Each structure stands twice: as structure tokens, then as C-alpha cells.
């Protein structure tokens with residue numbers, strides 16, 4: 302231990318909600334072990350909260366409603382941010398970094414919106430910015446991407462990165478539970494964001510996808526670069542349709558190296574998709590997350606664990622806290638931002654995807670030919686087609702081969718104009734089926 306740290310390292314905790322209160326508790330309960338692992342005690346020196354008198358389980362003398370004053374204190378070494386959102390957090394963290402404090406954050410929204418500014422401030426001031434908890438909760442994923450796989454070339458990152466929506470879809474699939482009821486349960490369990498539309502509409506997963514793509518492809522990717530569809534449009538009919546195909550519905554984040562060798566790009570998207578029940582991601586239930594990483598030399602890797610909740614998220618926060626504390630003691634810092642590749646982001650319309658389309662149709666001659674014509678006219682090849690039922694209850698179920706997403710959307714728009722189609726009962730992208 303260097304001379305300067307024969308004293309505790311003092312930690313400011315910003316936010317004391319679901320995650321913050323677990324961090325505060327573990328910092329106390331595990332104090333001796335953490336001190337042994339770091340090489341100096343980690344002393345919780347202040348907790349910024351929005352309202353006093355709402356946190357009976359923590360040392361009341363540590364509470365303050367003045368987060369700015371707390372991060373500016375000269376005696377603070379390390380800052381843990383678990384408030385969430387963009388402002389005032391960005392300003393607080395920039396001030397912390399500029400005054401030489403390393404930062405640990407769980408805030409994917411901020412990192413995906415303006416991680417570059419934070420990274421630049423960390424680098425300029427020789428301190429750390431760690432955020433393992435921001436993506437896939439407890440699962441060690443960002444450090445493996447940033448460090449263990451730094452010698453490899455990653456081609457694809459795909460997985461389930463939002464616990465709340467996975468919890469909702471799992472409930473809808475297994476027990477036919479309603480959407481609202483499942484969301485209320487996920488919120489009560491501490492999985493959902495303060496505003497759960499961030500989960501349901503895919504913003505949370507899109508922020509995580511941006512962070513994953515940035516790390517995987519050494520390129521700056523923001524949430525705005527990510528194509529995003531949430532699960533609010535996923536219906537019981539979609540789930541029934543998926544079941545009939547031997548599939549289930551998951552909200553997936555997919556980050557791919559795309560383009561050509563001469564002109565490489567990245568494609569980053571978040572949307573619900575049908576996947577076969579035999580696919581490993583199909584068995585990921587509850588608020589669990591799972592992420593596949595494909596790399597040229599390593600091959601396929603799978604990361605699995607709890608993606609949300611107080612304990613799992615606090616575990617990742619504390620892991621980062623130990624890392625930045627050790628760096629502080631040794632006078633070193635971890636890897637900073639790596640964005641040298643600077644790849645272009647491919648628009649969703651050009652991304653190759655596959656669709657499943659279920660159409661309630663009038664069962665009469667020529668209908669199948671007209672439907673097939675709509676696909677053919679847009680250059681989309683059909684992989685399988687089957688008809689269920691007869692007469693007024695007839696449904697055509699089609700699965701396409703890979704095609705540009707724009708061509709598939711155009712096909713679905715064309716189908717919507719046909720009067721012999723009563724309705725498209727299910728339109729979903731398909732992932733995880735054997736390659737064409």
C-alpha cells in the first residue's frame with residue numbers, strides 16, 4: 302500500500318433507492334472482507350438522497366440532500382452513482398471526475414447518451430470510470446469485453462439485457478399473465494426503472510446495446526444509433542403464434558459487425574423476436590439476462606445471470622468499487638474508452654432480418670398467390686408457409702428467409718392494403734433459426 306493510503310478510502314454514495322440501499326448495506330456488512338481485498342478500508346463517507354427521513358436503514362448522520370456539495374468534498378476519494386437519468390447526474394459525475402475522484406456508476410441511460418464526455422473527463426484527470434452494473438446487472442460482461450476479449454475480434458453480441466421485459470414475457474408465455482399485472486410484479490421486485498416505460502419501450506435495452514456495441518466494436522455508439530422497438534405491441538396472439546411454431550418471444554439486443562471488409566459497419570438493434578424453444582436464450586426466464594458473444598478466435602461465449610434487482614446490481618457495483626479502489630491505491634487506472642475503429646452505424650433498413658407473419662385471410666382461390674406476390678415484388682423469399690383452419694377462420698403463417706428489413710416492412714405494408722386479409726394477427730422478427 303502506498304504511503305498516501307494508510308487511511309480509509311472515502312466513498313460518496315449518490316442515490317439510496319433499490320440499488321443504493323443494497324450498496325450501503327453491503328459496504329457495512331462486508332467491510333472487513335472489502336478492506337482486505339482492496340488493501341484499505343472503504344469508508345462510506347456520505348449518502349446523497351432526494352429526501353431525508355426516507356432511509357431508516359442507513360446511518361442518518363451520512364445523509365445529505367446536497368449531492369453537489371458531497372462530490373466536491375476534498376476528503377472523498379471515490380464516487381458511486383446510483384441515482385439514474387441524465388441530469389443532474391452528468392454534472393455531478395463530471396465534477397467528481399474533474400476533481401480527481403474515480404466514479405462507479407450503474408447508469409446506462411447516461412453512459413449511452415454521453416459516455417464520451419465522461420470518459421474524456423476520466424482520462425484527462427487520470428481517474429477511473431467503471432460501470433459493470435449498467436449492463437446485465439450482476440453478470441460480468443463489460444470487463445470481459447473491455448479486457449479479456451481485447452485481443453480478439455468480436456463479430457456479434459446478442460442477448461436478453463432487460464430483466465423487466467424478460468420477466469413480463471416469461472409470465473405471459475408460461476401462465477398467460479396479463480401485461481399490466483406482470484409489470485406491476487416486476488416493479489415491486491425492484492427490477493423496473495423509475496419510469497418503467499424505459500423498460501417496456503426498449504429504451505433501457507437500447508442504452509445497454511449501445512454500450513455493448515461500443516465496447517465490442519471499439520466504436521462510439523449512442524442510444525440514438527440503436528434501432529428500438531419495445532414489447533408494448535407484443536400481444537397474446539403473438540405469443541400463441543410463436544408457441545404454434547415451437548418458438549417463444551424475447552426482447553433481444555443484437556449488435557453485429559456488418560458491411561464489408563473494405564467498408565465495415567455496425568448494426569445495433571433492440572426488438573422483440575421469435576426464437577425457437579430449443580435456442581439457449583429461450584430458456585432464460587424471470588429477470589435473468591443472457592448474452593452471447595461471438596469472436597473470431599474465441600468462438601461463442603455465453604454470459605448468464607441475474608440482470609436486475611438490488612443484490613445482483615449491488616454486487617456489480619461493489620466489484621467495480623474494489624477495482625477502482627485498488628487502482629487508486631496502486632496509482633494506476635483501468636482501460637479507458639476505446640473508439641479508434643470509428644465504424645459507421647448501419648441503418649435498420651439495410652440490416653438482414655427474417656420475419657414471421659400470420660395473416661387472417663379469406664380462404665379462397667388466389668389468396669396465397671397474391672400474398673406470395675407481395676413478398677416476391679419486394680424481393681423477399683419465403684422460407685415456409687402453412688395454412689391453419691378453413692373458411693372465415695383461415696390463417697396463413699409465413700416465415701421468410703433473410704432480407705433487408707426495409708423490404709420486409711414494405712411487404713407488410715403492402716399486405717395491409719389487401720381486402721382479403723382481415724388482419725395481420727402477428728408480425729415478428731425471427732432470430733436463432735438455422736442459417737439459410
Ligand SMILES: NC(=O)C1=CN([C@@H]2O[C@H](COP(=O)(O)OP(=O)(O)OC[C@H]3O[C@@H](n4cnc5c(N)ncnc54)[C@H](O)[C@@H]3O)[C@@H](O)[C@H]2O)C=CC1
Nearest residue numbers: 316317318319320349350351383384385407408609610614
Ligand atoms: N434496479 C435495478 O435492477 C438496476 C438498476 N440500475 C441502475 O441503477 C440506478 C439506480 O436504480 P434504482 O436503485 O433501481 O433506482 P431507484 O429509483 O430505486 O433509486 C434512485 C434513487 O435516487 C434518488 N435520487 C433522485 N434524484 C436524486 C438526487 N438529485 N440526489 C440524490 N438522490 C436522488 C431517488 O430518490 C431514489 O431513491 C439507475 O441508473 C438504474 O438504471 C442498473 C442495473 C439494475
Ligand SMILES: N[C@@H](CC=O)C(=O)O
Nearest residue numbers: 463464465492494609
Ligand atoms: N430495469 C432494468 C434494471 C437493470 O438494468 C432491467 O429490468 O433490466
Ligand code: NA
Nearest residue numbers: 433436438440
Ligand atoms: Na454487468
